[in-house]
Amino acid sequence: MKNYLLILALFATMLVGCDKPNDPQPEAKKPVIMLEMSSVQAKAEGEMITLNYTIENLQQGVELTVSEDAEWIDNVAVTESAITFDVAQNELYEAREAQLTLLYEGAESVSVALSQLAAEDPTIILTKQTLNCTLRPGYEGLGADRYFLGFSSGATFEAPDGTLIPTYEDDIIFYCAFYGEPADLNYVVIPEGTYSLNGEDKVLGNLDPYYTYTVRNNGVSEPLNSPATDATVTVKRVDGEVPNYVITFDYTFENGEQLKARYEGDIFIQVSTPLTAPTPWMEEDYDAEFVGVYAKRDGGSQLITTADIIVAQLYDCQLDENGAQSGGIVVRLELTAPKLEGMNPMIPDGVYNVSMNSELFSTPVGDVINLGEGFGGITMMGTAARVMDENGKYYYGAVLSGAVTVESNGLEEQTISVDLMTGMGQHITGSYTGPVTIDNYYYQPPISDDPYSTLEGDMEIVADDNWSFKADYYQEYYHNRTDVSMIRFRGYNVANPDLSWEPFFGFRFDLIVPNDGNITLPAGTYRPDTNAERKPMTFEVGSRRIVNDEGTYYEGSYCYLGYDWLGFIDSTNMAPAIDGSLVITAYGDDEYGIQYYVTDDRGNIVTFSHRGKVKIVKY
16 A cells, blocks of 8 residues: 555656746847948038838837937938938038937937038139239328239230230139238238228228229130129238238129139239328319310220220320420329220210229229339329429329219310319319310221122132242230230232232231240131130131221231232232131141131132241231
């Protein structure tokens, strides 16, 4: 019995030992945020960005959240698979960075590095000093010196007189003149500071409105000149053996356009003679009965392409050939007038106000510079007056306000009246009535629009060994352009066409070339200067000018069949070159290849091809 019980107990123990324990529950897996990219770059102008993501081991009721650390990130939105957000436009000229942080309960946070490109810097980089910094010390009564600078954004070449001329490759020049701290003439530097266009006063810290402008060269015959209506120029100096400068320009123009520019580098400074001598100023009012006027065109306006500058001197006394007076008063005017027209123009009628701004129908405020004996004496600029007393002593007045009135009376006479006030308070009045002649004016008669080619079909001009070629180089041909010269390039089949009345085939091309000091026939392709822009490497199109009923003369480029018995181009056998091209190839030793394919004013085509020696003559 005992044995039976023992067996049962053992059996029970075995049964208990064979029971399986409860399996342990597996731990829940952590969620993981998965991104397609960990960094992203935004455009400078701003954009909406999408980031795709997934989450492994999603948790019930848990959502992804995103935080950002920059104000320029906005409109963050999260869907089941993507994050979108807006990046604002970067108005800074440097790149910027931010970070987005993705959060999901139970998961490790994930960061996204966001960068944004810098805004494109509109600042124009100025690379050339086109004008020596002209320092004029000792400005009377201002306690300042005037500094005049100019910088160009494009390439330049040096003219024979040393002037740096911009090339025609979309160039812009920034000019400014400001009144800064007086210079130490033993060690001249440009004073640091910020100079503003602040009214018309010539005071320390101001820009001079008359000299604060840009000149834009884009290939036109008269570059676009734009005076600034609001401007700031900042000068910073980096001292060294040769001081370097950082000069920034911020100009706003009348049409609302704003331009910024910067120049970095050294600057050559040219010191004018100090204004050491005192100026004897006018002390009384003056009412004049003017007996004469001398006027001349002083070139086109530097700031207004549709204007001419007329410098006129009114006088109520006798002047000698050097302009010296024998008593009385001389009033100097510098009139900004509409472009002169016609064969014998007078001063355009109108009221010319004294102004610091260069505008049509204005005359600039006056300036009187006293360089002292031995340095040129006293010079009047702008609108000014000079009075001689009975002892032969001069007294001066710099005009700051007033007006000049010009009226024509229809009898080839004009009345010029002045009502001016000097800076010292003297009142100058008076008038002149009589003829007015303007010197230094070049009349351009109208061009005939009627076709006058005598060709009745296409023509091929064939050269032989009797042909001669000549290039006459006229360096100063265009009186108002110093950057280009003219070459009159001719080919003909007689020894001397100027003395021959026998018919012959030939051509004449008036070529516009860079005035770079090289007296050569530049090789290359010449195209027609259709709009009279006078770009380098073009030829003037053929034109016929009608001076009057009895006079006609021809300009530009032609293919012709002879001269008349007086040696002039035979107008009954000629074809003006209106379109096409002339190709010059240089082989060395004055030998050139010459090819042209041109059309006349009736659409006829004239061709030529030859290789030969060219005689180059400078005039």
